[in-house]
Amino acid sequence: xxxxxxxxxxxxxxxxxxxxxxxxxxxxxxxxxxxxxxxxxxxxxxxxxxxxxxxxxxxxxxxxxxxxxxxxxxxxxxxxxxxxxxxxxxxxxxxxxxxxxxxxxxxxxxxxxxxxxxxxxxxxxxxxxxxxxxxxxxxxxxxxxxxxxxxxxxxxxxxxxxxxxxxxxxxxxxxxxxxxxxxxxxxxxxxxxxxxxxxxxxxxxxxxxxxxxxxxxxxxxxxxxxxxxxxxxxxxxxxxxxxxxxxxxxxxxxxxxxxxxxxxxxxxxxxxxxxxxxxxxxxxxxxxxxxxxxxxxxxxxxxxxxxxxxxxxxxxxxxxxxxxxxxxxxxxxxxxxxxxxxxxxxxxxxxxxxxxxxxxxxxxxxxxxxxxxxxxxxxxxxxxxxxxxxxxxxxxxxxxxxxxxxxxxxxxxxxxxxxxxxxxxxxxxxxxxxxxxxxxxxxxxxxxxxxxxxxxxxxxxxxxxxxxxxxxxxxxxxxxxxxxxxxxxxxxxxxxxxxxxxxxxxxxxxxxxxxxxxxxxxxxxxxxxxxxxxxxxxxxxxxxxxxxxxxxxxxxxxxxxxxxxxxxxxxxxxxxxxxxxxxxxxxxxxxxxxxxxxxxxxxxxxxxxxxxxxxxxxxxxxxxxxxxxxxxxx
Amino acid sequence: xxxxxxxxxxxxxxxxxxxxxxxxxxxxxxxxxxxxxxxxxxxxxxxxxxxxxxxxxxxxxxxxxxxxxxxxxxxxxxxxxxxxxxxxxxxxxxxxxxxxxxxxxxxxxxxxxxxxxxxxxxxxxxxxxxxxxxxxxxxxxxxxxxxxxxxxxxxxxxxxxxxxxxxxxxxxxxxxxxxxxxxxxxxxxxxxxxxxxxxxxxxxxxxx
Numbered sequence: 080x081x082x083x084x085x086x087x088x089x090x091x092x093x094x095x096x097x098x099x100x101x102x103x104x105x106x107x108x109x110x111x112x113x114x115x116x117x118x119x120x121x122x123x124x125x126x127x128x129x130x131x132x133x134x135x136x137x138x139x140x141x142x143x144x145x146x147x148x149x150x151x152x153x154x155x156x157x158x159x160x161x162x163x164x165x166x167x168x169x170x171x172x173x174x175x176x177x178x179x180x181x182x183x184x185x186x187x188x189x190x191x192x193x194x195x196x197x198x199x200x201x202x203x204x205x206x207x208x209x210x211x212x213x214x215x216x217x218x219x220x221x222x223x224x225x226x227x228x229x230x231x232x233x234x235x236x237x238x239x240x241x242x243x244x245x246x247x248x249x250x251x252x253x254x255x256x257x258x259x260x261x262x263x264x265x266x267x268x269x270x271x272x273x274x275x276x277x278x279x280x281x282x283x284x285x286x287x288x289x290x291x292x293x294x295x296x297x298x299x300x301x302x303x304x305x306x307x308x309x310x311x312x313x314x315x316x317x318x319x320x321x322x323x324x325x326x327x328x329x330x331x332x333x334x335x336x337x338x339x340x341x342x343x344x345x346x347x348x349x350x351x352x353x354x355x356x357x358x359x360x361x362x363x364x365x366x367x368x369x370x371x372x373x374x375x376x377x378x379x380x381x382x383x384x385x386x387x388x389x390x391x392x393x394x395x396x397x398x399x400x401x402x403x404x405x406x407x408x409x410x411x412x413x414x415x416x417x418x419x420x421x422x423x424x425x426x427x428x429x430x431x432x433x434x435x436x437x438x439x440x441x442x443x444x445x446x447x448x449x450x451x452x453x454x455x456x457x458x459x460x461x462x463x464x465x466x467x468x469x470x471x472x473x474x475x476x477x478x479x480x481x482x483x484x485x486x487x488x489x490x491x492x493x494x495x496x497x498x499x500x501x502x503x504x505x506x507x508x509x510x511x512x513x514x515x516x517x518x519x520x521x522x523x524x525x526x527x528x529x530x531x532x533x534x535x536x537x538x539x540x541x542x543x544x545x546x547x548x549x550x551x552x553x554x555x556x557x558x559x560x561x562x563x564x565x566x567x568x569x570x571x572x573x574x575x576x577x578x579x580x581x582x583x584x585x586x587x588x589x590x591x592x593x594x595x596x597x598x599x600x601x602x603x604x605x606x607x608x609x610x611x612x613x614x615x616x617x618x619x620x621x622x623x624x625x626x627x628x629x630x631x632x633x634x635x636x637x638x639x640x641x642x643x644x645x646x647x648x649x650x651x652x653x654x655x656x657x658x659x660x661x662x663x664x665x666x667x668x669x670x671x672x673x674x675x676x677x678x679x680x681x682x683x684x685x686x687x688x689x690x691x692x693x694x695x696x697x698x699x700x701x702x703x704x705x706x707x708x709x710x711x712x713x
Numbered sequence: 714x715x716x717x718x719x720x721x722x723x724x725x726x727x728x729x730x731x732x733x734x735x736x737x738x739x740x741x742x743x744x745x746x747x748x749x750x751x752x753x754x755x756x757x758x759x760x761x762x763x764x765x766x767x768x769x770x771x772x773x774x775x776x777x778x779x780x781x782x783x784x785x786x787x788x789x790x791x792x793x794x795x796x797x798x799x800x801x802x803x804x805x806x807x808x809x810x811x812x813x814x815x816x817x818x819x820x821x822x823x824x825x826x827x828x829x830x831x832x833x834x835x836x837x838x839x840x841x842x843x844x845x846x847x848x849x850x851x852x853x854x855x856x857x858x859x860x861x862x863x864x865x866x867x868x869x870x871x872x873x874x875x876x877x878x879x880x881x882x883x884x885x886x887x888x889x890x891x892x893x894x895x896x897x898x899x900x901x902x903x904x905x906x907x908x909x910x911x912x913x914x915x916x917x918x919x920x921x
Contacts, residue, residue, distance in 0.1 A: 189739040252750060260743040264735065290746055294754035302761070302856070309845060311852035312770070313761065319768025319849035324761055682870075690878055692887060 105638035107191035110596060112198050113176030114493065119202045120169040124560075126209065127161035130154050132557060135517075139550035141538040151534035152219035153236065157208075159222030160240060164247055165205040167340045167474070170482050172197070172254050174343060175282050177493050179258060181589035181596055182279045184267025184605045189260035190253075191636045192688070197250040197257065199646035204247025207653050211239035221532065223333070226314035226325040230306040231662070238307065238660050242653035245300045246646070248293050255289030258282055267588070268627040269607035273367065276587045276611075277360060280367050281346030284374040285339050291378065292335040299328035308660045308671075323388060330381035338377035340474065342370060344481025345412055348434045350587065351484045352416050355431035356423030357584055359611055362415040369408035369415075376405045386454045387461050395454040402452035409445055413438060428582070429503030433484035436511050440480060444472030447522065462532070465525025471518045483510070483563075490570075491577030495595045498574070499566050506562035513555025520545040520552075579710070586611035591624045593710035599633045599698055602707040633698045645684040652677025725886050727808050731893035734886045744894040748901050755905050758860060759912060762853040766917070770848035775917030778838050784914045787830050788906065791865075794823035795903040798896045805892050810883050813892065817876050820899065824869040831862050854913065861909055864902050871895055 106112060133154050137146040146154060180188055188194050211217040218240035220229035229237045262283045266275070275283075303325070305311035312318035314325055353360040360366060382390065382398035416438055425431070447469040451457050460466060490498045524545045529536060536542045577594045588605055589596070591613040603626035609615045616624050655674025659667045725733050732738050766775065797819045804813030835855070843851050872895050875888075882888050 189743060256743050256746050256750070259746050260739050263742055264739050290750050291753050294750045295757045298754055298757040298761070305852065305856065311845060311856070312847075312849040313765070313852055315849070317770075318847070319765065319770040320852075321764060321768070321849070324764055328757060328761075686874060689874060689891075692882075 101640075102638070104643050105195075105640045107195045107636050107638050107642075108598065109176045109180055109188045109191065109194055110493070112194050113173050113178075115198050116169045116173035116176060116201070117493075119198070119205065120166050120173060123161050123165035123169070123205055123209075127158055127166055128557065128560060130158035130161065132553060134158060135550040135553040137534060138536075138546050140547065141536055141540070141543050143535060147534050149216070149219055152221075152532075153212075153217040155532060156218050156221055156236075156240070157212075160208065160218070160244070161205075162474075163222060163336070163340070164244060165201070165208070167478055167482075168247075168251060169201055171285070171340060171343045172201070172251075174278075174347065174482075174485050174489065175254070175258055175286075178489060178589055179279050179282050180261060180265070181492075181592065181600060182276045182587050183262060183265065183270055184588050184601060184607060185261060185265040186600050186604075186633065187265075187636070188257055189264060190257045192639060192642060192693075193253045194257050195639070196642035196645055197253040199643050200250025200253070200649065201247045203646045203650045204243045204245070204250065207246060207650060207657075208239050208243030211236050211243075214239075223329055224303065224325075225329075226303060226306070226322045227316070227320075230303050230314050235657065235660065237303070238657040241300050241304050241307070242656055245297065245304075246649050246653055248296055248300070249649075250646075251289055252293045252297075255286040255293070258286040259290065262286070267601075267605050267607050269612075271607075273364065274607055274610050274612070276346075277349035277363070277366055277370070278343065278346035278587075280370050281342040281349075284370050285342045288335045288339045288342070288374055288377060292332045292339065295328055296332035299325060299332065302328075304656065307662055308656055308666060323385075326385055326388065327381070330384040331378070334381040334384065335377040337473070338373060340478045341481075342373065344437075344478045344485075345370070347481045347485035347488070348416060348437055349412075351430050351434040351488050352419050353423075353611075354488070354582060354584055354586055355426040355428055355434075356420045357426075358419055358423040359586070359614070360415065361418035361421075362411070363610055365411055366415055369411040372408040373405060376401060376408070380405065383452055383457075386457045392454075399452050399454050403449055406445060406449055413442060426584075428487070429498070429500055429507055430484045430487035432504065432507050433480050433487065436507070437477065437480040437484065440472060440476030440511075440514070444469060444476050447472065460525065462530055463525035464521045464529045464531055467531050468518050468521035468525060471521070475514055475518070480511075483507075488582075489589075491581035492589055492594050492596070494570070494574075495577055496570050496574030497577055497581070498570050502562055502566045502569070506559045506566065509555050509562065510559035513552045513557075513559060516552025516555060517549050518552070520548050524549070580613075586614040588613055588624065591616075597706050597710060599635065599703065602633075602703050603630060604628050630700050630703055632700055633703060634695055635698060636695045637693050639688075639693070641684050641688050645681055648677050648680035648684060650677070651680065725808065725884065725889055727806060730805060730808060730884060730886070730889035733889070737886065737890035740890040740894055744897055748897065751901060755857075755860070755908075758853075758857045759908065762857045762913065765849040765853040766913075768849040770850070772847035772851060773838075773841055773843045774850065775854070775913070778841060778843060779914050779917050781914070781918060783830065783834055784910060787827055787834075788910050790823050790827045790830070791903050791906050794820045794827070795900055797823065798899045802893065802896045805884060805889060808884050810879060813884070814876055814879055817872055817892075817895075821869050821872050821876070824865055824872075824899075828862060828865055828869070831858070831865075835859075858909060858913065861902065861905055864905070868895070868899050868902055872899070 103111070103115065106115075133146055134151075137143050137151060176188070176194070180186070208218075214235075216234060216236045218224070218229075218233070218236035220233050220237055220240070224237065224240055229240075262275070262279060302311070302313040306313050306315065306320075312320040314320045314322045316322070349360055349366060380398055380402040382394060383402045386395050386399075420435075447465070451460055451466065451469060487498055487503055490496070524542055527541060527545075529540075529542050536546070579593045580590045581594050582590075585591070588607070591605065592601060605612070605624040606627035608625070613624055652674045655670050655672070655677055658670035659674060661667055732741060797816045801813045801816035801820060804810070804816060845851060845855050875891055875895055879888065879892075884892070
């Protein structure tokens, strides 16, 4: 082992673009992977945002001809799919990677190699989906890809949807397992489960949801693929298939997915509000209880997406009550956040503005959620713009506001520089007002009878004013996003450098080490003695958290190109399947061969990885001490 | 804390060689969780099969095709292979690489026999008119049982690779967890087969 291990000093950094690219292609450092996830999410956010603007331009005036028919369907489908799977999911994983190991006092995640693999699968999955624009048209079956519409009646676009999500979904599942094991096995001494910061708790429950939700999607997508490519009959009623099976499978994945996205954002809010209120989180224990309960209930309510399918009043009632029950633990959280601010010294930083704005916005989304949970009422609301308004209040009002709060809060920790606060606050007001102007009128548009997924409406329908207001609001959100991009560029160019405890009032372990964190995270594994352990140490008059071990050599994993190659192999396989599908005219044999080749390459990569022992390297004690000293100076 | 983290040696002692390093413990927990995900995967395939098992669309049904003799033989072979993989793990825990290798090779051979029988079975059904495209029943049947068969094939390849490598690497703190989780995987495949035997074949023959 020692014979093969080499030290940091022997790894001379090379110069030039290729060396730089190689570093990022082969990295297994969770902090770098977090940055990669953030970049990926940012890229797709721009694409999904442009698609949103196209939708709002089309709907801004009656009888518009800007984007009609199939083109509109493609844009709507891609907007939904991109925002859920390729923006919100990777943004969550960006924060999980950047923060969770630091919060639990770990040097790494459990499976660094698999972590890199998860990122590349997500990223290449997103590319598979998006190249569809240039290769015969994007998917147009809606982000839910209901069968048999998606399997029998739509063109090759649906193949990109199926395989893009399949590849990205595999990556997500790996990420979920990785963080579960990291949190179970790698907490610092003294970090009991009840001392875990709330963000780590939500990461834990979210990872468990991923573990049990994504395999169902995997199976569903395979069924659609087999129906399309191999002529299977899962959803083909002529040969005994049943499209309702897809709805069940999609939503037993899809409903927990909402909580997979929302829970970490609840976690972010639960970090930001106590920090900027200079108080410990009110009701930490009940917050943990509420998180677990929401995680459990997430799996019990999928049928509320299917009230109008005709499963009968008994099924509908059971799922209606289960759905409404989610309001209880969510309410616990809302009150705990408010009570945390109560009597605290509230600092209105940009991060905290987003966190505070999150509370009423998300409550509005929750209230319309309870309205939709009543089956009799849902028969009226379903497939109307009311539903659009509801889930944007939840997903934007809950998830995106939470993500922005986290972005401003942890940016100094991740990059070592502060985002500009003034620009951040201007952006915040543009985003918040723009958001409400966009989506609040949509409740009324829905109640007035405007259906979702339709590309136009008539002048005399009384829908024109609301739609125009909505489109103007969307422009406000777009301005906010542009301001954020400017802010990021400015920060990179000449941002103010951040200290370890960047906000001066950090409570959790990630603030006890330099910003950005050194490669090995903690020079000495910390000894955790309470909730908000860093805050307690500061109150006890200590500058540093009490260490649990003396300084020593630190073992690190080597970088590897194999995760990238594995993802590339699956991309090759995906394109094989995409071009093998000639729905109605049989299979294209040559393309199928390419698909098999891709899978073969994947297995080969697995074999190489399995047989090649990777011993990693050591950062020697002297180097650690030197770097720690430098970190204190910064 | 452990051998691999401090990088001093690869020695392992009998008992739980798969748990001597943090990497090993991570693999152990991670693999159990992965099997949780696999359970959902198979659960979804089973639910679909149960929903579609009587939708034969004029094609042959399970009752027309399934033979209890053949399935019984497959079951015995696979259950025995689970037992032999237990013997292999006993060898691992005693740090007896020869014993472990012997029983894992037997496991691989039994897995191959099982696959042979499955290929024979599928070929017979094809001859009797049950193609993949015939009916919703056929699609869900071949997908469920075929996914299990694919898992068996993957297990055979995986264990074989590990065994080939074991001639060079023996039992160390790095290899022990790999052997251990391969055996876990093999048990999981067997458990899934027990459900397939019950839900697909027994209910297909006796149930209606």
